[in-house]
Structure formats: C-alpha cells, structure tokens
Amino acid sequence: MADKKDAPHHPAEATGMTRGLTSYGDQGFSLFLRKAFIKGAGYTDEALERPVIGIVNTGSGYNACHANMPQLIEAVKRGVMLAGGLPIDFPTISIHESFASPTSMYLRNLMSMDTEEMIRAQPMDAVVLIGGCDKTVPAQLMGAASAGLPAIQLVTGAMLTGSHRGERVGACTDCRRYWARFRANEIDQDEIDDVNNQLVASVGTCSVMGTASTMACIAEALGMTVPGGASPPAVTADRIRVAEQTGTTAVKLAKSRLGIDRILTPHAFENAMRVLLAIGGSTNAIVHLSAIAGRVGHKIDLDTLDRMGKETPVLLDLKPTGQHYMEDFHHAGGVATLLRELKPLLHLDAMTVSGLTLGEQIEASGPGFAQTVVRAFSQPVYPQGGLAVLRGNLAPGGAIIKQSAADARLMEHEGRAVVFETVEDLMQRIDDEALDVNADDVLVLKNIGPLGAPGMPEAGYLPIPRKLARAGVKDMVRISDGRMSGTAFGTIVLHVTPEAAAGGTLAYVRNGDRIRLSVRNREVTLLVSDDELQQRAAQTPIARPTAERGYRKLFLQSVTQADEGVDFDFLRAASLQNKPPSA
Missing domain, CATH: 3.40.50.2300 (Response regulator)
Incomplete structure (x- = not known):
C-alpha cells in the first residue's frame, strides 16, 4: 500500500466543485469558501451540483x-x-x-x-x-x-475568401503569390494595397x-x-x-x-x-x-x-x-x-x-455525394503524400520537404550553396544586386532552428533574390533548419536536424559547397568529405545559446529538436525523458 504522503491530494472520485480543492488545511472549509465566492456570481446550489x-x-x-x-x-x-x-x-x-x-x-x-x-x-x-x-x-x-x-x-x-479584380483570393497562399509578384515588379504599389484589403475577407x-x-x-x-x-x-x-x-x-x-x-x-x-x-x-x-x-x-x-x-x-x-x-x-x-x-x-x-x-x-456519416474537391483514390492530386522525409549527412536526424507543393524540375537537383548565416544576414543581402547567385544555386539559411532563432521561425520560405525574381525565376532549392508556413509553396527543405546552433552539419556549410537533393532517394547531402567537415567543426566550435533570465532562459535550456516536437524536455511524458534524441 502506498504511503499517505504518496496518495493523491484529492480523492479520484471527487467531481464538480469538489475537485482540486484549494489547500487551506481544512477541506470542508475549502469547499464552503469556494461555493460562497462563486455564489457571488449568482449560482444556485442546484447549478453547482x-x-x-x-x-x-x-x-x-x-x-x-x-x-x-x-x-x-x-x-x-x-x-x-x-x-x-x-x-x-x-x-x-x-x-x-x-x-x-x-x-x-x-x-x-x-x-x-x-x-x-x-x-x-x-x-x-x-x-x-x-x-x-x-x-x-x-x-x-x-x-x-x-x-x-x-x-x-x-x-x-x-x-x-475575398475577391481581387475578379479573382478569388484568400490568406495566405495568395498573400505570398501576390507578394512575390510585387517583388518581381509585376504589379505596382496600388495593386498590392488593393489585394491587401481582400486577402482576409x-x-x-x-x-x-x-x-x-x-x-x-x-x-x-x-x-x-x-x-x-x-x-x-x-x-x-x-x-x-x-x-x-x-x-x-x-x-x-x-x-x-x-x-x-x-x-x-x-x-x-x-x-x-x-x-x-x-x-x-x-x-x-x-x-x-x-x-x-x-x-x-x-x-x-x-x-x-x-x-x-x-x-x-x-x-x-x-x-x-x-x-x-x-x-x-x-x-x-x-x-x-x-x-x-x-x-x-x-x-x-x-x-x-x-x-x-x-x-x-x-x-x-453516410455514403457521401458527388463532389470535386476530394479526389478518388484512383485519381489523386499528387501520387504520393504531401510530405517526404529526407536524410543524409546534412540532416542525419531528418528533414522535411512538401513535395506536393514543389517544382518537379528541382526534385532531383545538385547546385552550389549560397549561404546566409542568420535571418539578419538574409535580409541584408538577399536583394543585393552584387549577390553572387543564379537560378541553379541552393539557398541555405542557418540558425533559424529551435535554439538558433530562437523558436524556429517560419523563415524557411526564403525569398527568391530580387534580381532573379525580376528575371522570371519562380522557384529555387532552399534549405534551412527552420519552418515555413503551411500556406507556402516551393522546393524547400525544412527542419534540418540537428540544427546549426546545436552543432549540426548545416553549421559548417560554406559558400560554393555542392549540395545534392534527391527526393526520389530521400536524400539531402552536402558533397564535402567527412574529414573536411571534421576540420571545419574543430575550427568553429558551436556553443549552445543562453539567456540571462525569464522564459527565454527556460526555452533555451529545455527545448528539444524538431524530431521531438520542439517541446520542452521536462514536459514530455516520463517514459520519454532522459532518452537520447534520434540519430
């Protein structure tokens, strides 16, 4: 039999207003006081039962x-x-x-x-x-x-949904589509202002x-x-x-x-x-x-x-x-x-x-009826599930791509890395006319994972560099340890695990490295030798980010990686605590 000190504070059969009584050292008084205060809002004994x-x-x-x-x-x-x-x-x-x-x-x-x-x-x-x-x-x-x-x-x-100049629109896939057109100078300020009024109807x-x-x-x-x-x-x-x-x-x-x-x-x-x-x-x-x-x-x-x-x-x-x-x-x-x-x-x-x-x-729910929004199994919108899991030396713990919203031409691709170390670095350089980038390159953004940002922001939807957007480029392979909105689209590799700020391979990618993406083979690989990666890691040790106080300190001390839900380690069920994350 369990010790009294180990017994639940309140009996399991407690219900309604008797559940979880405030601790005053006298449960009868606790219930008496609780009922007195809630009766101040006009409740009767019958209601409280x-x-x-x-x-x-x-x-x-x-x-x-x-x-x-x-x-x-x-x-x-x-x-x-x-x-x-x-x-x-x-x-x-x-x-x-x-x-x-x-x-x-x-x-x-x-x-x-x-x-x-x-x-x-x-x-x-x-x-x-x-x-x-x-x-x-x-x-x-x-x-x-x-x-x-x-x-x-x-x-x-x-x-x-709303309507913009005769076209049905809604947040937020259309938000991104129209913003991309604005960045490419396909529409002007007046039109982007007009559509802004219609996207959220x-x-x-x-x-x-x-x-x-x-x-x-x-x-x-x-x-x-x-x-x-x-x-x-x-x-x-x-x-x-x-x-x-x-x-x-x-x-x-x-x-x-x-x-x-x-x-x-x-x-x-x-x-x-x-x-x-x-x-x-x-x-x-x-x-x-x-x-x-x-x-x-x-x-x-x-x-x-x-x-x-x-x-x-x-x-x-x-x-x-x-x-x-x-x-x-x-x-x-x-x-x-x-x-x-x-x-x-x-x-x-x-x-x-x-x-x-x-x-x-x-x-x-019955037999259903004829409609055109949900396809028959034999006539799918896309032949496989919307998401695919990628692995390789760049993401040994896994990465995700939304293959159903990607450009089929880029699903098997090898290109040169154009690297941005942080979101701030991205914002400063992505539209620089001097940026050394072409449509076949792979845009890489580091340090937007759970620890790196912190909070794993939806910055994984890297914008197409303005000079390429103006030239008609609509999609590029983009890779990060962050997330993107579910409303977004493109050939975008996300949730790279472990993240850069945790010492993942992503931290050591450099401009000019070659990266291979093969959705068919479920692969995302940095084409750099293990010896070279070890040398880079030795030259650039990664320190876990810290904070002085408050929720940010708790977050940085306790947050898990993407494959464990970016939850706090101490909030997971006891059976999962103190277990190492997946490789």
Whole structure:
C-alpha cells in the first residue's frame, strides 16, 4: 500500500466543485469558501451540483482568427446546459501567427503550460479547448494531454475568401503569390494595397491548407472533435451548431470519464499522419504531432511517416497543393468525405470523443455525394503524400520537404550553396544586386532552428533574390533548419536536424559547397568529405545559446529538436525523458 504522503491530494472520485480543492488545511472549509465566492456570481446550489465543464477562452483583440470566440462560447455553454452540465469559461494565453515576436512557435510551449496548469488548478470534469490559429490548437492539445482530464477540441473555423479584380483570393497562399509578384515588379504599389484589403475577407483562420486548417483536420482525425468539426467556416451557422454539439459532447465525456489518453493512442496518431499526407498538409503539423504524442508517451517516427507517404496520395484539391479553399472542402462534406476514401488505410478501431470508434463514425456519416474537391483514390492530386522525409549527412536526424507543393524540375537537383548565416544576414543581402547567385544555386539559411532563432521561425520560405525574381525565376532549392508556413509553396527543405546552433552539419556549410537533393532517394547531402567537415567543426566550435533570465532562459535550456516536437524536455511524458534524441 502506498504511503499517505504518496496518495493523491484529492480523492479520484471527487467531481464538480469538489475537485482540486484549494489547500487551506481544512477541506470542508475549502469547499464552503469556494461555493460562497462563486455564489457571488449568482449560482444556485442546484447549478453547482452539476458536472462542471471548463471552456478555454482564447479571445484576444490581437487575434482575428479567434474573433468569433464570444459566439462560440455562448453556443458551447448552451450545449453544456442542454446536456445537464455547468459551463464555466476561463482565459488563457492567445497567440496569433502575425502578432507574436519573434515567432508564435516560441510561445507555443508557454501556452501549453498555461493550458495544462489552468485545467489542473480549477475544478472541472471535462474541458472544451477553443482555438484556431496555427499554434493554439497544438498548444491546447499538448496541455490537455498532460493534464489528463476528458477533453474535446473546438476549432474557430476558417475565414471566407475575398475577391481581387475578379479573382478569388484568400490568406495566405495568395498573400505570398501576390507578394512575390510585387517583388518581381509585376504589379505596382496600388495593386498590392488593393489585394491587401481582400486577402482576409472575414474573421477566422487561413482559408487554405495552412497550419491552422491542417491542425483542424488532424484534430478531427485524432478523434478530438465532434464529427464534422474541422471544416465549417468561422462565420457560418454550421460552426455555431458544431460549438453547441461540442458542449453537449463534453458533458457526455465528463459523465463517462473517457480520458484523453484513450483517444490519443498510437493508432490515432497514425490516422492523423494519414490525413496529414492526404490533405497535402502543413510541414509544421509533423512537429506539432510529435509534441502532442510526446506528452502521452508516444513517438512519431519519421521513417513511418515517409513509408506512409509512399502509399498515401494527396486527395484534397486545396491550395497550396491544389486550387480550392476550406469553404469548398466544407461544402464537399469535409473530413468525412476524405476519411471514406482513406478507409482501407485507417485504424478504424480508434476511439473518438463521440464515444464511437472512427470506423463507426465514418459509417454514421453516410455514403457521401458527388463532389470535386476530394479526389478518388484512383485519381489523386499528387501520387504520393504531401510530405517526404529526407536524410543524409546534412540532416542525419531528418528533414522535411512538401513535395506536393514543389517544382518537379528541382526534385532531383545538385547546385552550389549560397549561404546566409542568420535571418539578419538574409535580409541584408538577399536583394543585393552584387549577390553572387543564379537560378541553379541552393539557398541555405542557418540558425533559424529551435535554439538558433530562437523558436524556429517560419523563415524557411526564403525569398527568391530580387534580381532573379525580376528575371522570371519562380522557384529555387532552399534549405534551412527552420519552418515555413503551411500556406507556402516551393522546393524547400525544412527542419534540418540537428540544427546549426546545436552543432549540426548545416553549421559548417560554406559558400560554393555542392549540395545534392534527391527526393526520389530521400536524400539531402552536402558533397564535402567527412574529414573536411571534421576540420571545419574543430575550427568553429558551436556553443549552445543562453539567456540571462525569464522564459527565454527556460526555452533555451529545455527545448528539444524538431524530431521531438520542439517541446520542452521536462514536459514530455516520463517514459520519454532522459532518452537520447534520434540519430
């Protein structure tokens, strides 16, 4: 029998307002005081006897992706009360991709800690996680996975598309396309100003298959949303109905005590990887999946991802891989339509928050209907999965390329390295007319990994040098230890592991070195001898970056590499701690 000192602070059967009582040395008084204060908000004893459903409120004036938060919270509360629960919303950190310096990824782990601790600290029997912008959904799933309570994800939904001079546009693949045209002097200042007003036509997340849409689809594939929860746009009645259903389902989760660990299983993560590949999803998602899996003691194996990619084609015709937008995907039936096509490759026994297995949920969604957004397995958008895993002396721990959004001519390529040591170096020299660069070269950017930036910013989408852009160059091979937005496109090698700041081979690449990229052979190789690389390493020792204080100090001390999710080492499940990273 365990020592009393080792026993849980509160009994496992505690529910509702009796959960996690504040420590005053007298539990009866703790509950008495708690009820007294919450009654100050007008609650009755009858209300306080119901299952408590916490609702994470990530509304923020800086976060237009979450601007529909008040309506979503109202609908969730309605669903909770219809099912006999007591809804209580509470705030956490909110991160927007375009308003976080130096990068939202730097703050993702902080948001996950905030989410976890607030779930632990406050009495609730289940929690509804409301997020949408790129890093918010993974942060919430990471935090909830660590907290261990029954949990359900509600995404805020994608924005609507706009129209620029008769052309349908949406953030943010079209943002990058028009900016590239502006840099190449193909359009003028007036037109770039005009398109800026149309790219984001409503509140909500990016309308293409960027990281936000990818994580929405992955959350549904993991079984963490209600059926159909990924695709309804932010400003639609469908999104509000999903919110109400989410509240109702949360009460069922609380009553059944269906813990998040029963949802986030190895089979669920494999299903999520299948969906990621089939939607041509964001490269960022594999980092986030690794982090979420690490919280529950599982590991995302890049070789497994690559094997799956060879047998899982891209079926979703959505930008940047295809032509459509998220609202079109919703009209085509959403994730359920995709799951029907993928059914032979899925683990149908995986449990979902609905209480049904994934297979049962697919059957309940019906036979589907004719549409053109999700292709048949026999007529894919791209014959393999959107992502491929590369290895070689330049990336012994792996690197990622979004092959479905790359230029086929450059997938087998050898070129001369044009090296930028930092983002600042890139910004100072990329448009210099004197830069020694041509279209066949390989642009290399160092020190934008988890440690190097810090925070692994989305600077891996290196711009085409202005003088080449003006000459009509649309794509080049680009390599870095950073990330790029899921809305971006091009022949871009990312997440090079180990990163330069951790002493990876990337740190020792010099101008003029030859680099070979072979997506067919899954290879990215620096054509420099091992002896020469050892000499360079001896001449240029790498010191791990440090900071004096605060969150930055914690980040630099504890962050892992891309293949382990860029999470903090001490937040991973105990079974994964103190294990060496993959080679």
